[in-house]
Amino acid sequence: MRDESGVSVSIRDVAQSAGVSMATVSRALSGRGNVSERSRLRVLEAAESLGFVPSYNASSLASGRTRNIGVMVPTVSRWFFSSVLEGVSKTLLEAGYDLTLYNTGEQAGNRQSVLTDFLRRQRLDGVVAVSLELSPKEVAQLLRVGRPVVGLGGPIEGAATLHIDDFAVARLATEHLLGLGHTDIAHLSGTAEFERDFALPANRRLGFEAAMADAGIPVRPEWLVATDFTIPGAHQAAKRLLAGPARRPSAIFAASDEMAIGAITAAQQLGLHVPYDVSVVGIDGHELGGMFGLTTFDQAPARQGADAARMLLSELESDGAKPQSRAIEPEFIVRTSTAVPRSLR
Amino acid sequence: MRDESGVSVSIRDVAQSAGVSMATVSRALSGRGNVSERSRLRVLEAAESLGFVPSYNASSLASGRTRNIGVMVPTVSRWFFSSVLEGVSKTLLEAGYDLTLYNTGEQAGNRQSVLTDFLRRQRLDGVVAVSLELSPKEVAQLLRVGRPVVGLGGPIEGAATLHIDDFAVARLATEHLLGLGHTDIAHLSGTAEFERDFALPANRRLGFEAAMADAGIPVRPEWLVATDFTIPGAHQAAKRLLAGPARRPSAIFAASDEMAIGAITAAQQLGLHVPYDVSVVGIDGHELGGMFGLTTFDQAPARQGADAARMLLSELESDGAKPQSRAIEPEFIVRTSTAVPRSLR
């Protein structure tokens, strides 16, 4: 590091100033190894007055610990992902860890180069992989990095993961609508994206279908519409669904809150009242949910991100016990976007 | 790095396998220094077949170049910031650089520790500082890192910056409303946040006031309302503004698109028609703008992020010429949220 005049100050300078050896400085600052109270104080004081910050590269090289965690995300510009990242980054910052971000984006090529190049640069103590649906080959590449991996939102064979049970939550959401007396229920389902990622929308659709089947209600194919996970995408789809000359569903189960919000705004722009003309339920716990009175299952992604980071850190620092995969229990939040259908009132 | 069996392979192994010295391997792979075509090919082949990826820590330590850029942002969960980050990260990924993310959040304490500790760990070639309104002391700390800094969205004395002219854009937005014939114009202005960051909302408010003054129209204090930069925040504020028993403005200039969207949804929930009852104009180019027909000044944050990253990279690689600060010209996008006021129709 550099002091105020821009000259680099190293552990050697601190040692000299404190009148001890470099080894003692290292031990005093890192806390590992025994150092007398007297030396410790002198070192701390010298380090402080010189404004010493250790070179993490040198430290990593010598010790093998980098104090840096890699985070792979498919995008940072959608609410779920940025929330997760918020949680991860806050936790790591507080623990003194650096975070290197691998934003793989839409192209499989980027994901490839991250897996085969970036992650293997020996700069990471571990990686948090967010919502990645990896091929077996890619999973192998990921694990070959030789560092602990925690997955979030997608299954990764061989790594601890944090996730919700998409099937079960979708079923619950559908049952909420059924319980209110709805029978004309549409599902706004997600399309595969990032050239993978199909399990999540598929599981939510299956949960919907299972609930409908259990209730003995056939699903109308035209009420099963797939669109991307964005607000505008769902907005368009919902407009077609609600505006058509065909029979209109009395309720919509959207595969995500962003889609639910798109549906609500679509309904409103068509002059339909939510929930009197159409009920809408989503999944996620989106920050805008409150504004639209959205009934949803909150899966608290920021908390999930923080938890994932903590799982990884505990594995690193307690050097051993692999953390267990856990299913998160989302919290059901009933607001004003769902109600008994008009026909029953 | 590790080969398929998890054993670390170093430049020494490559050298041995290619039958040359480590020095030659280094030169062949980095491209600096002369290497015969024959050696180069043998090295490349050996590296390929061993699956060699260099240790960036070792490389950084020896060369002083880290191929890693730090990015400071106040949050990642708001559209503007995540868009910027998207642009920065994509550019850096393509250039082969790592990106370490410093998400300082709301607390000044975090910003302090990033400036005085994290950034000084000798892990960065440069830093992109996004929307940071730093005190002179903090600017000094930032520059003391001794690496090139590019600022985005806020002025940083001593660093090249990318930004829009908030005053001028706000004035243009207001003039757009004036030009349509509006005289009853409210301004939804931003509050200081992240314990700083006051220049941006202030400049936009000043631009508004300047345009109004030029038009000879007094600004009603009750139509100058400050709220945070979020959709829900502005939604609440706009509801109070539009629902009250008091006289209602015929147009709203919102300091950001998120605020404008909050205003539009508020109007709609009050049964007001946009733009027939109230016109709304914003600044930003938010992705949801199209859905709400929002008239706005698009400042393309993802592009700004990419540009900032490129500025930094060019300074690093062409080793010299400090990049120049530039003002971005936002693009005026007229949609359907603004129209001639009812009184003139």
Add this chain to the structure above:
DNA sequence: CTCACAATTGGAAACGCTTGCAGATACTAC
């Protein structure tokens, strides 16, 4: 064929830290 010079190569010294080892010092129990 020789010479001057350019291209290529390997040896080895950094880069700034951590840590095993062994010696020195301090403490405890007899």
Add this chain to the structure above:
DNA sequence: GTAGTATCTGCAAGCGTTTCCAATTGTGAG
């Protein structure tokens, strides 16, 4: 007092690269 331990310390050998330097090889001109 002594022996036996536990604590503290410094030396020096790494960690895996890059790069300076000197030595070697190759090239073109004369």
